[in-house]
Amino acid sequence: PEEKLKETQYTQPAIYIISVILGYILLEKGLQPDMVAGHSLGEYSACTIAGSLAFETGLSLVKLRAESMQDAGITNPGTMAAIIGMTDEDVISMCNTISSDESVVVAANFNCPGQVVISGDINAVHEAMGKAHDLGARMAKELNVSGAFHSPLMDPAKKRLSAALDTIEINTATMPVYANVTAQPTTEADELRSNLKNQLDCPVKWHETIDNMKTAGATEMMEVGPGRVLQGLTRRIDKKLISKGVETLEQIEGIAHV
Template sequence: MNAYIFPGQGAQFSGMGLDLYENAPMAQDLFEKANNILGFSITDIMFEGSAEDLKQTKVTQPAIFLHSVILAKTLGDQFKPDMVAGHSLGEFSALVANGTLTFEDGLKLVSQRAQAMQKACELQPSTMAAVLGLDDAVVESVCASTEGIVVAANYNCPGQLVISGEIDAINKACETLKEKGARRALVLPVGGAFHSPLMEPAREELAAAIENTTFNKPNCPIYQNVTANAVIDEAAIKTNLISQLTAPVKWTQSVQQMIADGATLFTEVGPGKVLQGLVKKIDRTAGATSATLDTNA
């Protein structure tokens, strides 16, 4: 069975999407439509902007979404998913790819999500840290016993977990994790505590937007970050998508469940190859590849 997976924040790069724009008329149309929906020329920033320009929250999330979704649409008959999943932001790309959301609605939600998250970040200084080389249970235990808000946020693969929370709590937890034998406990250059209780204001804002958006019946299951299980019910998809901002990304568990349910080939659709690497670390026997542009689309 073919599983298609969609990357999240951090996969952006200068020049992203330009090959799609130059080689697929469908892509040109969709990029121009995106510029109109967003009210600024995101294509100028994607194609010609610096890495610093692409780091702006209002740019990063829509840019990765656009790269992923437009690439999926240019695949034509090649694109036949039996199941989909996306890492954090990538879940919105996956929901457009499996027909749950329209391109326009998906982009609007991603833009609203980015702005809501930015506002939440500005309310309280916070951050995230990558922890390598410890069992999940040890990391969870340290988070639970650390004073302040600090939680497990991204279960990326065995031995690689990202924690999220208040700056002081993250720093204290990192020290303890190193004492417990972590190979690394490294604070990340991010602007906030994503997938933690500190994103509650953003969750509330996004919830209103999601509730006012039409969700269609998907043409294949999505394995959502919050549950790590196959979901096809539109109401459940909405609920999980709203919960996602303050809940951990269960990527390891999602990939394991997709394999258990019959996935044999994982195709990453979008910028970078991060998810393929994680899939191979989760199960080295799984096939993993990148989607490539069909210039006839």
């Protein structure tokens, strides 16, 4: 049912399955990427396409990740908000000013110039939204999420996922995988494992990731899986980058080899 699919413990595995299947079909058709990256959950799809995670292993991790995040959101209630029209540095400074030992808010997603998502305790996030308006933000909008993802409030989820990551096999990647937490490429299994562990309570450095991929020679980006959010972010980061997307099997048939 559609209502069930909106719950994160079902949404995350569904997105992973669709993204990886589409990615595998693209590989079979000869579209070989030079490098891969994924935003938050998408990093698991990227690792799978790069050969570092078996499909079944990735799916089991994504299921555990979704359940752990849902549970952490109940244990440590929190929320997230998009801040539009402030620099990364100003958002970080604002969050540092508001955060305390009792209530925390952090910059969680650096998506593109002028767009940062904050995450943390409900009161702290609401205070930051008001402060952002005072500081000249064009918009501060709370997101419809079930927890404070990519913040210290996800520590219980990180511990559960880290324990699982320690037990599974991760292979050397066949192509560079750019990590959310570092915005840097790696093919090393131990680094990939560490990056996935640290992802849950650290910010997603997407803007920096795209810049670094561009510096490494990327001229075209292809978003694989449901939605077109990353295509929009890529255009805001650099209009010169060609940005495409594949959401369905039908779209694959119409794609020329890159």
